Amino acid sequence: MPNVPFSSQELLKWSGAIFVTLLEAYVVYAIARKWDMRRLICAENGDASMSRFQLLLFTFAIGGGYFYLMLQKAAFPPIDVGALGLLGISSGTYAISKGIQASRDTNAAAQASATTNPPAVPTGGSLSSSAAAGAGGPTAPPRQP
Amino acid sequence: MRPDLFIRDATGAFLILVPAVIGWQILTGRIEMGGMLYERDPAGRLVYSPARLQLLLVSLAGAAQLLWRFTGNPDHLASANPLVLAGMGASQLSYLASKAWAAYQAKK
Numbered sequence: 001m002p003n004v005p006f007s008s009q010e011l012l013k014w015s016g017a018i019f020v021t022l023l024e025a026y027v028v029y030a031i032a033r034k035w036d037m038r039r040l041i042c043a044e045n046g047d048a049s050m051s052r053f054q055l056l057l058f059t060f061a062i063g064g065g066y067f068y069l070m071l072q073k074a075a076f077p078p079i080d081v082g083a084l085g086l087l088g089i090s091s092g093t094y095a096i097s098k099g100i101q102a103s104r105d106t107n108a109a110a111q112a113s114a115t116t117n118p119p120a121v122p123t124g125g126s127l128s129s130s131a132a133a134g135a136g137g138p139t140a141p142p143r144q145p
Numbered sequence: 146m147r148p149d150l151f152i153r154d155a156t157g158a159f160l161i162l163v164p165a166v167i168g169w170q171i172l173t174g175r176i177e178m179g180g181m182l183y184e185r186d187p188a189g190r191l192v193y194s195p196a197r198l199q200l201l202l203v204s205l206a207g208a209a210q211l212l213w214r215f216t217g218n219p220d221h222l223a224s225a226n227p228l229v230l231a232g233m234g235a236s237q238l239s240y241l242a243s244k245a246w247a248a249y250q251a252k253k
Contacts, residue, residue: 010148013148013149014148014151016148016152017148017149017151017152017155020152020155020156021151021152021155024155024156024158024159025159027159027163028159028162028163028166031163031166031167032166037167037170037175037176038175038176038177039177040167040176041176041177041178041181042177045185046177046180047179047180047181047183047185047191048177048178048179048180048181049181050181050197050200050201050240053178053181053201053204054200054204056167057204057205057208058204058207058208058211060164060167060208061208061211061212062211062222064160064164065211065212065215065222065223066222067156067160068157068160068219069219069220069221069222071153071156071157072219074149074153077221077222078222079222080221080222080223080224080225081224082224082225082226082227082230083211083222083223083224083225085225085230086207086211086225086229086230086233089230089233089234089237090204090233090237092237093237093240093241096241097240097241097244100241100244100245100248101244101248103248104247104248104251104252107248107251107252108251
């Protein structure tokens, strides 16, 4: 057995540590330089969303503290109910606000569609006769009133 | 150096760098914040929304209070003050009510 400076367990630990560190370094680099972060807190219509900003704020405030404690104690710290409540309120508001926005957008789209494409008013027999003529079939006789 | 200490320091740096980079991009305008304090009226115009302003202020105050308590006692995850929690709830409710009202007006 050759004499190696690292045991296989030690090598595995270092590989994991270096992999995670490289991944973290890439994420930081990508956020700073590569990924398009312009619309991070924007809604679908392009306006900045208050709910998204709030969710970002509390995720950093609570998540950052949680990860800090986890690294310090090398264990999962208990999560305070109040902090969970804050995240819950924020996420709930985000979800409800998305629902309201989606309902509003659907209504606006329906109204816009109704104004640009008014519903066709059927006129007695003209549709069926033109369709039959377009298909090359025998023309239907005009319907008598 | 041990691998667990190495990964602890690297992840600590990551946790500082990500909010710092995003905060910097917000401050320098690379992340778009336009229209955050405005709402669209039924005609599609942007109008100033006081409900959004109060929500922004309460959110910033809530997050600052949480961080303040955590830095005061970094051995535990900071608990949110019940008063802050109630204030946040009321603020969110008023924001949602104003949004729902605007949607209702647009529908009418």
